[in-house]
Amino acid sequence: MSVIVTDTVSTRQNRSVPFRVSGSVATGSILQPLNSSMIAVAIVGIAAQFGSSSGITWVISGLYIATAVAAPMAGKLGALLGARRVYLGGLALVSLGSIVGILAPTVGWLIFSRIIVGIGTATQYPNAMTMIRGYSERYGAQPRTAITTLSVCSQSVVALGPALGGLLVGAFGWHSIMWVNLPIAALSAVMVTRFATVGSVRRVPASRRQLLRSLDLVGVLLFLVLISSTMLFLLSLTTGPAWWLLPVWALALAAFAQWERRADEPFIDVRALARNRALSATLARTLLTYAAFYCVYFGIPQWLQYSRGMSATQAGLTMLPVAGVGVLTTMLASRTYGRHGARRTLTVGTCSLLVGGVLLALVEDSTAPILVLLLVAGVLGIPNGFNNIGNQNLVSSVTSVEEVGTAIGMYRTVQYIGANLATAVLATTSGDIIGDDGLHRTGWFIAAVGFILLVGVLTSRSMGDRPRASVHPLEEKPGLSA
Template sequence: MPARFVAPIAFGTILQPLNSSMIAVALVGIRDHFQAGSSVTWLVSALYLATAVAAPAMGRIADLLGPRRTSLGGLALVAAASVAAPFAPGVGTLVACRVVIGIGTAAQYPCGVAMVRQAADRLHARSHSALGAIAACSQVTAALGPTLGGLLVGGFGWTGIFWINVPLAVCAAMVILRWGPADPPTAPEEAPAGRLRSLARIDPLGILLFAATIAALMFWLLSLANRPEWWWLAAVVPCAALAVARGLRARDPFLDVRLLGRRDLSFTYLRTIATYTAFYCVFYGLPQWLEEARGLGPTGAGLVVLPTAALGAASTFAATRLVRRRGPRVTLLVGTAALLVGGLLLTVPRTGSPILLLLAVTTVLGLPNGFNNMGNQNTMYSAAPAERTGAASGLYRTSQYVGANLAAAVLALLLGHHTDDAGLHRMGLTVAGIAALLLLTSLAGTVRRAVHREHRTERHHQWN
């Protein structure tokens, strides 16, 4: 695809990983400013919850109203909430602003993928480079977010992490308006009435049931870190049943259960949850060990894990070429094998291990990120119907954040209140176990498809 399309699409997607990672270095300042105590942790959870619920909803809106319009609407929400946040009278208002920011940033990924598909279909071009650019932006931004956040908090206080969203959202809107692929034209006699009729088709009841299911599930996952609140899990069952019933009976449902009936698509979501559980275990667990057990402090820990970000971006570009030549399945095999090796390497470091050894481990840990992300993303893209690309991409994003919250629970169980060598090694074995399971399922699927192709070829020869 032409770079003039790829750049504006990818630029908008940096807002979500940036806002999810910058907040880590601002929590202490916010807590002291409002004397809020542990309630500031809702600033982290609120964004994840809002994104997990809003991503498929915004993707569905993009399918109906057009991804470019929906993306610009999301950017307007981000800018408005970011202007209001520094003047919040309390943590509750600040959490509400984070929810609105989560909704606005949630629109960017599904809208970006939908714009990629529209442009690729119209230009008869391959989409691998555009999807690779989106993946690379997410990888780099998430990794550099704490560093940028530290500079902003140091220079402007905690409000800096909100103010930075305003120029970024304005710039993203300007480049999308200037170079972003246009939405399909609306007939003059159908606008704005046609858009209102399209909004009526979004299925608000389906969105409400889906939101209740995801919120109950993620509240339960978050509770695992302290005292499990099983009644949240009990609430998931009836909410999910009602959401499925609505998806089967509605004429134009928000959650198309038949879409999840596509084996490749539903399996991709499950694999994404498992992959991101392992990814976020490393993303949050390793720096914690470097600070608490190795004694490097925040700056030293950030520098040690920097190779993970650098190689993650480089592996994304390598994975883009591999997808183009060999397809997403081979890319996933490489990514899960590298994740298995990286997990096993996490069992090697000790408190007294030299920095060079730690740098070698973090370098290897950056390798699987690009391959797994590109493999899962391209599998989802290929399996999703063209008219449901936005909604399918939103569910893919939701899968990532379910994995993030599951990782938080796993880390609480593995690391405890103070991270030591044994906790790091347990985390490494858990990551390796997840990778081994993913690798076995990928190999089994590859063998099954090879046998199927062989049988089909034999039948073809018999008929001829």
């Protein structure tokens, strides 16, 4: 993937993307983290209604598989058809899936609804980033503060999800985590339609055949098999490893790489990805970061309910410090990135992850005072802000405006793979019921991930010690409306 940079920074690029633009596109981006994290406190109620069958795990994993596959595709569609159009289409899918989930008579229908919601939420973040970069390049504004807004409204909301979900489930039952999507989607649609009127340059295909060729449907199908086999294998580790999926995965990987190398318009340009070491390293770092991230947000609420006897509401409220600290550190991390670059930003984030894992392993147990629990939760909120800002700004800085939607989609894909990996880790370290010993083992896993990431950040040659040079603004052209 190409990098469009300049060594000089114009005075126009000292301005930021207006909040009316970044705030409007950020409204829909909170849907994915809410739906991925609220389920942590709702799953007990869902199991009580439908029974503790193996299908319950698909209520969580179905959304991740759907979103992991759909996110890069959503970015590609946004570049072809217009980011705002695809963004709004995704909001419609979220609303449809939520209504199906509210009315679901069986766990199968609930899983289906979560898949629809997952596909819908996959469209928001990649196309929000495309619209922000489009505005940035058209008007010469720097996108860093807008990326901070996106991060606060999406990634930090993951920490808020258990608290909000706990309140909703405690007051209205598990169905409430579905109907809460409806007013958010409606509000987002109004704001994006009103304020996000400028997006990236879109390349409208001349015909339907050209559109299908540009979408690279064979590449998409192979990518679907590749990601699905990856996620399904990780999911199988919670019960019994499905070893037959490994040769399927290997064949899908080989076929996907071979096809994409030869495709005229590849879904994912694997050659450019191999050349862009900064992007490849960032995606690998993101995978490990989110594996640890979701161990915290899946593991602690369940431990609080099983081992400390808390209700869903109490468990959610105990996770509030993670959300609050995450929001504050996201803003602080944005300043750190602006002054010192990605390396120092990620160093703070990975060190905090290491310390938080050690505290979880050594301090937390079912007899610990609530103040200790809150303090540890606060420490675990620090890496949320710094790692997200460092990694997302790196993705933005090393891709062009036409590529950033697909690249951010890939970023989200590895995030969801990390979530499924976390599920497998928790099954290995804690089993079906998370007790004190299981929580401690999970803490050591998080600490080990933090140490590996820290070493990688300090020794990396693919990130600068200062922020990347500013994106060179494109000439203003008609038809930029997305």
